Amino acid sequence: MIAPILLAAAMISSPAGPWRAALDLAGGELRFGVIIEDSGGPLRGRLCNGASCQPLSGVRLTGDTLTLELGDYAATITAAVRGDSLIGQYHNVGRKGPRSIPFRAARGRWEISAGGPALLGNWNAWFESGFEQTPRVLEFRNGAAGLEGTVISNSGDYGLFVGRMLGDSFAIAHFDGSFVYLLTGHLAGDTLRGTFHAGLRTQIPFVATRSTGQSQLTPPTAVTRSDTTGAFRFAFPDLEGHLVRSDDPRFHGKVVLVDIFGTWCPTCHDAAPALVRLYQDYHARGLEIVGVAFEATGDTGVDAPLVRRYREKFGIHFPLLLGGVSDADVVSAALPQLDGFTAFPTTIFLGRDGRVRRIHAGFYGPATGPQHEAVVAEFRRAVEGMLEER
Amino acid sequence: MRNPLGPASLFLILSAHSSLLAAQAPPDLERERSDFTRWLASDPLSPFAIVALMPIGAGVSVGPEPSDILIPGQTRGIARESGGGAALELPSGRVVLPRGRPVVYEGYRLVSSGLPGKSVLAAYGPIHGYHPPRYFPYDARLVFTLPMEQPERHGAFRILGLDGTETEAVEAGSVSVPIGGSQSRLRVYRVGDPDRDQESELVIFFRDRTNGQGSYPAGRFLELTPKSDGSVLLDFNRARNPFCAYSTVFPCPAPWPGNAIAVRLSVGEQYGPAGGGQ
Numbered sequence: 088m089i090a091p092i093l094l095a096a097a098m099i100s101s102p103a104g105p106w107r108a109a110l111d112l113a114g115g116e117l118r119f120g121v122i123i124e125d126s127g128g129p130l131r132g133r134l135c136n137g138a139s140c141q142p143l144s145g146v147r148l149t150g151d152t153l154t155l156e157l158g159d160y161a162a163t164i165t166a167a168v169r170g171d172s173l174i175g176q177y178h179n180v181g182r183k184g185p186r187s188i189p190f191r192a193a194r195g196r197w198e199i200s201a202g203g204p205a206l207l208g209n210w211n212a213w214f215e216s217g218f219e220q221t222p223r224v225l226e227f228r229n230g231a232a233g234l235e236g237t238v239i240s241n242s243g244d245y246g247l248f249v250g251r252m253l254g255d256s257f258a259i260a261h262f263d264g265s266f267v268y269l270l271t272g273h274l275a276g277d278t279l280r281g282t283f284h285a286g287l288r289t290q291i292p293f294v295a296t297r298s299t300g301q302s303q304l305t306p307p308t309a310v311t312r313s314d315t316t317g318a319f320r321f322a323f324p325d326l327e328g329h330l331v332r333s334d335d336p337r338f339h340g341k342v343v344l345v346d347i348f349g350t351w352c353p354t355c356h357d358a359a360p361a362l363v364r365l366y367q368d369y370h371a372r373g374l375e376i377v378g379v380a381f382e383a384t385g386d387t388g389v390d391a392p393l394v395r396r397y398r399e400k401f402g403i404h405f406p407l408l409l410g411g412v413s414d415a416d417v418v419s420a421a422l423p424q425l426d427g428f429t430a431f432p433t434t435i436f437l438g439r440d441g442r443v444r445r446i447h448a449g450f451y452g453p454a455t456g457p458q459h460e461a462v463v464a465e466f467r468r469a470v471e472g473m474l475e476e477r
Numbered sequence: 478m479r480n481p482l483g484p485a486s487l488f489l490i491l492s493a494h495s496s497l498l499a500a501q502a503p504p505d506l507e508r509e510r511s512d513f514t515r516w517l518a519s520d521p522l523s524p525f526a527i528v529a530l531m532p533i534g535a536g537v538s539v540g541p542e543p544s545d546i547l548i549p550g551q552t553r554g555i556a557r558e559s560g561g562g563a564a565l566e567l568p569s570g571r572v573v574l575p576r577g578r579p580v581v582y583e584g585y586r587l588v589s590s591g592l593p594g595k596s597v598l599a600a601y602g603p604i605h606g607y608h609p610p611r612y613f614p615y616d617a618r619l620v621f622t623l624p625m626e627q628p629e630r631h632g633a634f635r636i637l638g639l640d641g642t643e644t645e646a647v648e649a650g651s652v653s654v655p656i657g658g659s660q661s662r663l664r665v666y667r668v669g670d671p672d673r674d675q676e677s678e679l680v681i682f683f684r685d686r687t688n689g690q691g692s693y694p695a696g697r698f699l700e701l702t703p704k705s706d707g708s709v710l711l712d713f714n715r716a717r718n719p720f721c722a723y724s725t726v727f728p729c730p731a732p733w734p735g736n737a738i739a740v741r742l743s744v745g746e747q748y749g750p751a752g753g754g755q
Contacts, residue, residue, distance in 0.1 A: 113702045113710075176508070181670070182522055182577065182588075183639055185512040189505070217647050217667040217677065218633055268675075282705070285675035290703045385573060385580075414575035420559065 101125055102146075102153050102168055108192035110177055110267065114282055114290045117260040117269040118197055118250065121155065136261055137232025137249030157264030164190050179265075188267065188287045200251035202227050202234035210279050211303045212238075212295035222303045225270070225279070225295055227257070228456055234259060238270060238283070239458070241305045242430030243354040243449030257281075263353065307462075310448035311433055314424040318441030321345060321422060323379055323408035326391050326398075331408050333441065337375065342473040343437040344376045347422075349413045350397045351383055352431040357452030359401040361463050362434075365470055366405050372474050373439070376405040379421075381431070385412035434466070438473050445469055501615030506714060514609050517723070521586055522579060524723035526601040530641070533558050533596045539565065539587065546600050550583035556598045563589035563596050574598070591642050592635065606724070611747045612714075613691070619713040619744045622704065625650040625665065637730035638668055639680075639698050640720045645669050649679055652701075652709060657740035664736055665701060665709070679703060681711070682719075682730060685738040693718045693748040695729045696736075716745025 103125035110117040120135035123146060130146040132155055145156035153173060155164040166175025173192040178185065210225040227236040234252050236259055238245040245268055250259030255274040262268070272281015272293070279295040313319065322332040333343075346362055348355035366376050380397075382390035387409060394407050411417045418428045425435075430448040438444045447466070451458040502510070517523050529546040531537050533556050538544040540553030554565040556574065563574040565587065572580060579586040579601070586601040628648040638644040649667040653660040663681050670676040679701040688694050698717050702710040721729035 114705045178512070180516065180520065182590075183670075185516045187509070187512060216675075217649060218645065218669065283675075286670075288678060288700070288702055289670075289676045290705075291675070383578070385575075412573050412575045412578070414573065414578075416559070417573050417575060420573070 100168070100170065102130070102148060102173070104194060105196050106173065106192040107195050107197050108173075108190065110262065111189040111191070112267070112269055112284050112286075113288045114284050115258060115269055115271050117262055117267065117284070118258075119260060119262045120196060121192060123153075134262070134264060136247050136263070137230065137235055139247050139249075141263065162264050166190055166192070177267075186287065197251075199233040200253070201229045202252040202257065205255075205274055206234075206252060206257060206279075209298035210295035211298050212279070212293045214283055214291050214293045216291050223293070224298065224302055224304055226455060226458070227259075235454075236270075237261075237452075237454040238268070239304065239451065239455060241307075241310060241449070243432075244357075244452050244455050246353050246452065247454035266353075307448045307450075308445055310430060311428050311446045312426045313435070313443040313446055314426075315443050319345070319424055319435065319437050319443050321377070321379065321408075323410050323421075324387075325406050325408050326395055328387075331377065331406055338377075338441070340439050341373050341375045342369075342439055342470060342476075343441075344374070344470070345435040345437065346376060346378045346432055347381065347410070347418060347428075347435070348378055348432040349381050349383075350393045351413060354450050354452055355432045356397075356401075357454075357459075358432050358434070358450035359397070359403065361450075361466060362405075363401055363403055365466060366403075368467075369470055369474065370405075374470055374474065378403070378405065378407040379410040380407055381410045381413040381418055383413060385417075436469055436473060439476055444473055502612070502714065503615075506615070506712075509715075510610070510612065517610065518604070518607055522588070522601055523604055523607075524640070524720040524727065525604045525607045526586075527599055527724050527726045528585070528602045529598075529600045530726050530728070531598055532591075533563055533589070533598050537598050539582065539598070539600065546598070548583050548585050548600060548602075552583075554582070556587070556589070558594070558596050563598065592645065595643055597642055610718070613743045613745060613747055615714050616744045619656075619742060621652075621654055621711045622708050623652045623654065623711060624708050625652060636666065636668070636733075637728060639717075639730075641728035641730060646680075652681075652711060654711065654738070656738060656742070659739075661738045662735065663738075664733055666733070679709060681736060682733045683716075683736040683738060684732050686741040687743055690741075691743065691747055691749055692716075692745070693722045695719060695721065696732050697745060699745075713742050714744045716742070718746050718748060722746075722748055 102123045106121040108119050108121045122133045124131045132143040132146040133140040134143055143155050147154045151168045153166050153168050162179035164177050166173035171194045175190045176187040177190045178187045207227050212223045212225050214221045214223050224239040232249050235249045237248055246261045248259035248261045258271045260269045267286050269284040272279055277297055281293055283291040283293055320333045322330055325331050362376055380394045384390055390409055398407055410421050415428055432450055434447045436445040451462045453459050537556045538553055539546045540548055544553055552568055554567040556563055556565050565572045565574055574580055574589040577590055579588050588599045589596050591597040628650045630648040633645050633647050635643050636646045646666040646668045649665045651662050651664050653662050663683055665679050665681055667677050668680050681699045682696055684696040719730055720727040
């Protein structure tokens with residue numbers, strides 16, 4: 088028995104190169120890309136939605152089993168290497184037991200498939216989750232990787248979806264190791280009908296009509312409110328353990344943005360570069376920004392290194408503070424002047440008198456295209472307006 | 478490389494042979510079961526690791542004797558609901574217990590869960606009393622693809638889920654299952670997954686004539702797989718025990734109205750003196 092095993096192992100080819108990968112959800116195929124790099128040392132890899140890739144935290148080949156580790160999500164993909172194909176499972180663990188979704192891949196890249204003009208643009212959708220009807224905006228456009236788009240809710244977007252269109256049918260997907268999202272549907276005249284798939288088995292039907300320009304979502308500035316009768320107060324330790332307070336001299340008479348974020352939150356990663364640019368452009372004129380991180384554990388020893396990595400990744404020069412555990416209730420308790428906190432990130436705009444001028448819940452990331460540009464421009468206008476106040 | 482097909486074909490023969498011996502369950506179900514068995518045996522939040530589960534109500538004390546939840550150590554804390562969540566008040570300060578996330582305390586793990594106003598606190602310690610789950614032989618005749626019929630009841634309500642904590646559900650509809658020469662109509666609920674944003678499961682909690690005679694007396698859970706044409710896949714081989722079968726710390730859900738099948742369904746997870754989870 089030993090000789091055949093050795094022979095079989097010797098025949099396994101290197102997994103290096105691009106792979107057309109898919110998760111087989113109960114209601115359809117979720118396509119994404121995997122790229123394995125072999126430059127002599129340990130294998131490395133990337134997980135891609137179209138042209139947008141993120142590094143895998145680990146890639147191991149043991150015998151004919153390839154293991155891809157998916158970052159902070161305690162998730163893995165394990166697959167048997169069978170020549171030019173991979174067959175295996177995506178795996179993660181919840182409180183009710185482990186969960187796995189069938190995974191497969193073939194060598195190469197998914198073909199680029201563009202969307203037709205009848206689909207492109209914005210749609211006002213209603214998702215029927217079984218519990219409630221919730222409004223969403225669906226966006227479709229053609230990018231470098233073909234049909235792409237996103238799903239936008241009241242608290243931000245679900246990240247970049249990439250996919251294909253065939254006849255009147257479309258499928259676009261977003262898989263980042265934690266979120267497993269697939270949007271499928273078809274055009275029927277001026278109506279879009281389809282299904283939003285989440286995880287292996289959840290299927291939420293939706294119906295959408297073409298947007299007339301008026302969004303049906305709650306405006307991001309109408310989600311969370313605040314007491315504006317006095318100055319907005321906060322006090323949290325920074326990464327070095329020094330308490331930073333809203334009444335510190337550095338904030339006195341300044342315009343301040345308080346950004347409530349988490350390093351675990353993809354939308355926060357989308358918002359960080361915009362805040363960094365605002366700080367670069369307006370700090371000299373009197374803008375201060377403070378990021379308050381709400382993290383997985385609330386334990387400084389665990390959370391502070393994550394926030395430090397985030398600071399380095401985005402080249403952040405404004406203070407980042409540790410707020411506690413990432414839970415809407417914890418945020419509400421830590422910032423009691425807020426009313427209706429629901430979204431990470433939430434950006435609180437404070438005027439020179441320290442009072443709240445505006446609260447922006449969520450953020451439209453680059454996946455939303457023009458909406459992203461609009462929100463970045465809106466942030467700039469709001470900051471400029473507040474800087475003018477004396 | 479004289480004959481590259483040699484070893485490969487030998488493997489094929491061996492693997493085909495061993496799957497015939499294992500009989501029965503298709504490979505994906507076998508793998509699901511072995512993953513689940515490993516989770517039960519080793520996960521820090523395995524149902525076999527639970528030591529206490531209590532409604533937080535006006536406050537639950539956690540620590541050495543005399544406390545509501547006994548955990549060896551020096552300090553005593555009081556868990557209270559606060560702002561829709563829960564927090565542990567300790568002499569050294571206050572520790573937030575975020576919903577569904579374990580917080581380590583004196584080597585134990587505390588997890589708050591449940592709906593706001595009805596939070597419960599669970600404490601997990603070392604795994605104890607573990608038995609691997611056992612399964613009836615696989616029976617392909619108890620796999621059905623069925624249309625979903627309209628729900629009778631509308632609006633959300635609360636049920637006890639698999640782990641005995643209260644969770645929000647809606648009636649998704651019902652299915653008529655042809656078993657034992659007649660149709661059994663079973664209610665299907667959609668149950669939200671508090672751990673995973675946007676996700677929910679179509680679930681049937683059912684009773685049959687094996688209950689108390691080889692399967693768990695209170696009934697078993699079955700998660701359905703929706704098909705793209707609106708029908709659902711029901712595989713009774715996937716029937717699983719509520720967590721109260723693994724530890725009496727978990728409350729047992731009450732049977733759902735109607736969902737009784739008048740024959741023996743000798744498939745899925747077993748329960749009984751031979752070590753099947755009691």
